[in-house]
Amino acid sequence: MYPTENDRLILVRSNTRFSSEVWASNPNCRVEQFSYFLKAHPIIGMRRSEVEKYLGKANSLDCYSTFSNLCGVTREYFEMKYENDKLTGWRRSHSSYGHVESEPWVITDLIYDWEGMGGYRSKIRLYPRNQR
Numbered sequence: 001m002y003p004t005e006n007d008r009l010i011l012v013r014s015n016t017r018f019s020s021e022v023w024a025s026n027p028n029c030r031v032e033q034f035s036y037f038l039k040a041h042p043i044i045g046m047r048r049s050e051v052e053k054y055l056g057k058a059n060s061l062d063c064y065s066t067f068s069n070l071c072g073v074t075r076e077y078f079e080m081k082y083e084n085d086k087l088t089g090w091r092r093s094h095s096s097y098g099h100v101e102s103e104p105w106v107i108t109d110l111i112y113d114w115e116g117m118g119g120y121r122s123k124i125r126l127y128p129r130n131q132r
Contacts, residue, residue, distance in 0.1 A: 020054055030066040031092075034078060035112050042109040046087045051080065063093075081105060 018036035022029055037043070037054060058064050058080060067076040074096040081089040089105040110126045 018054070020056075023054070024056055027065055028067060030064065030078070031076075034066075038111045043087055043090070044107065044109045048082055048085050048087070051087055066092075 016036065018033055018040050023033045023037075041054070043051065052058075055064060062080040062082065063077040064080070065075060065077045067074070074094075076092070076094050079091050079093055079102070080087060089107040091103045091105045093100060093102040095101075106126065108128075110128060112126045
């Protein structure tokens, strides 16, 4: 994002397709990158090893961080749920001062459009894969 005159910001998207390199190198782009990942790949039922091929290894709780403030009090992340080594669901979660808010588990192959400038409160619209 770049400041402009009249105190407005311009959101610059440097990549409109999923990139494992962008995902790995810039956690602040992960919300947008995850939307591109879902558009490119039906992930429900995907083997853990294949998810990790694209997203890298998650932490010990099967979460991928998308944001953490400097003191680590506020965190945003994607949670993954696996059964028999296959992905059965994912959701976005947000924690702040020990309070956790999680969106419902997405358990079917949906894609989403990401709007806004990032952050947990960014507007997300989910669509069945065949409608986009």
